[in-house]
Amino acid sequence: MVVVTAADTDAIQLWIIGAGPAGLALAAACVERGVRVGLLAPDPRASWHPNYAMWLDDAVSLGVEPYLGHRWIGARARFAAGSRDLDRGYGLLDDRRWQLELLAQVEGAGGSIVAGTLAAIEHDDNGVVLRCEGGERLRGQLVVDATGHGSRFVELEQGPRPAHQVAWGEQWVIEAGPGEPGLDLDRVNFMDWSSTGDAESDESLPPTFSYALPLARDRLFVEETVLAARLEHPPPSYFPALRERQRRRLELQGVRCVGEPVAVERCVIPMGAALPRGDQRTLAYGGAASMVHPATGYLLTNVLRRRARVADAIAAELERWVSPGGPSRRIWQAIWSPAEVRAWRLYGFGLEVICALDRPGVDRFFAAFFELPDHCWRGFVSGSAPTPELMVTMLRYFAGVPAPIRARLTAALFGREGLRLLRGLGGLQRS
Ligand SMILES: Cc1cc2nc3c(=O)[nH]c(=O)nc-3n(C[C@H](O)[C@H](O)[C@H](O)COP(=O)(O)OP(=O)(O)OC[C@H]3O[C@@H](n4cnc5c(N)ncnc54)[C@H](O)[C@@H]3O)c2cc1C
The missing domain is CATH 3.50.50.60 (FAD/NAD(P)-binding domain)
Structure with a gap:
């Protein structure tokens, strides 16, 4: 020092x-x-405590690719309707x-x-x-x-209180049987929205998905995640139920974990917090x-x-x-920049919609989202799409989504979220 x-x-x-x-x-x-x-x-x-991950192309263009500790050639998303391979590399920083x-x-x-x-x-x-x-x-x-x-x-x-992302992460040593290859090291499970069974209805949790990074043939980091929700209780109070659901999911998927987790990550991130005054x-x-x-x-x-x-x-x-x-x-x-503020308000609009969806709704929402052309969803999740492109993505999405989600989007556009979007077109607030 x-x-x-x-x-x-x-x-x-x-x-x-x-x-x-x-x-x-x-x-x-x-x-x-x-x-x-x-x-x-x-x-x-x-x-630093968190495991920081990002898309591989972002790591390359932003100059941190030499600091990646793990990398994967692609990702996978899983929905009730089936799974989708995402041909976009992913990386975990050696932070x-x-x-x-x-x-x-x-x-x-x-x-x-x-x-x-x-x-x-x-x-x-x-x-x-x-x-x-x-x-x-x-x-x-x-x-x-x-x-x-x-x-x-x-x-x-001034703005509404933020929503929260809450996740419970564990790193496990995984047992593979004789002759079994162990974990597939090519792809991360970016989002697995599959159900963990009837027990879910007894758990007071918003919709959750599993995010899993295979770190070695016998080493898995897995995180049960509430993507975004306006929570009734303090975020850490959801950890025990998330852990429970995660363990059940691993068991259902036949993943054999050895002993106790070797590391635990507790994640609470405010989502859609109000912007700073300029x-x-x-x-x-x-x-x-x-x-x-x-x-x-x-x-x-x-x-x-x-x-x-x-x-x-x-x-x-x-x-x-x-x-x-x-x-x-x-x-x-x-x-x-004013353009980033505009884009942010559009992302915030997406957040409000996600928070309002139930489990089947959020599953359908993302299944439709990843059906968009690659460049559309890539720009959206990286936060790199310029506002006009973002608008096009959202309109394309709007045209293709199932009717109940379209109804929810329309209600949001003509409600409070739409007003906030209009007010924010000029950039950060100033006197
Ligand atoms: C578990 C977890 C996983 C995450 N994973 C990812 C991910 O994979 N990718 C991603 O992009 N984002 C991720 N995030 C979100 C986000 O990147 C983190 O929240 C990130 O740490 C925020 O960075 P920061 O530097 O702004 O603040 P922090 O990392 O919170 O750092 C704050 C610093 O300020 C210091 N500090 C606080 N108060 C004072 C004070 N009064 N005086 C002096 N110093 C002070 C602290 O000691 C610390 O050094 C994750 C978040 C969590 C919680």
Whole structure:
């Protein structure tokens, strides 16, 4: 750990709060552009907990393909009507290797990595002062909040409470009988909506699917997932029922698990959280800036896709710095371009529909979705489709879906969700 003195931190231009993937990825991009960066987190080198996965083509185009720990040539989705092979590679990051590389890049370029917990942000005529829980005061010109979902430092637009993705994941050693080949290592099970039997009706769970990554012939990571729901109870209270359903699913599928799981992952992701206001001086990135894809729960692709552009904007504003205020408003446009805000509201519309569907409905919804031409569903799940393409995808989808889903979409379009969509066409809210 770099020990940072008050004198060192005096020279810092940009403070990034949080050392998760969003904070570290942005910090590395900013130091590369010559910005004097300070990174503040309680334990900046602590390993990240989640298993981060993404589509292989996204990993290649976004520059993290060398950090993949596992890769698969394709994926599979399973519905009541049958299964569908998705010819799109998938990858799981070796996130510790990527994290250590980012830390080395930040330090190597002179960035300061500081252990501490932010208590409050004060903006003044010169820039920003950070008050830490230990009593330290740190000065800079700009601050980016990358403290993850539910940040207390960023002001969000008014909006409905977010839905949640909740999942219970386990990694198992799998037993294969003599002569059995073990797990198929070619494809991940991206979504398996098949039923786990009558016991489901006794479980108070929203619709769930199974997401499974074969890590070796005898090693499986599997996650029983509520894609998105407005939950009646606190998200962690659903974990026991998810675990139960997952174990039953494995048994039904004849997967023989040995002993106890070797690792457990508890996943709670707010989905469709309100967007940040674009007129505040505190900037945000990653979960704190509501960058999670509202209909899938993925975040990393957005963090990686925008980081060069945001780092460019930060470096340019610091270069021509006169006073605080204006720079932040302009940098917000790089964090959330108006086109991305429009696309996001469309994804949010999809989220509302998913939340309202029952189990057969959600099964039919995704079965129809993956019947769309490849480029349509690919752009949608990656969050990379430009708004006009997204509109075309949604219209095509609309034309092809079963009548009950079309009725639900129409009701949403002419209801509250449609209004929010229209109001948001101009970008982030500002005064
Ligand atoms: C189990 C799980 C699996 C996921 N899998 C994927 C996936 O496969 N692909 C994907 O794209 N997304 C995935 N996500 C979603 C999303 O990527 C994560 O939520 C991601 O970790 C968010 O990144 P972040 O950097 O914004 O915030 P975080 O990773 O939450 O990092 C926040 C940082 O801020 C620090 N911090 C917090 N408060 C303070 C404070 N007051 N002062 C200083 N520092 C502070 C924390 O210590 C931490 O360093 C997953 C999420 C979960 C929970």
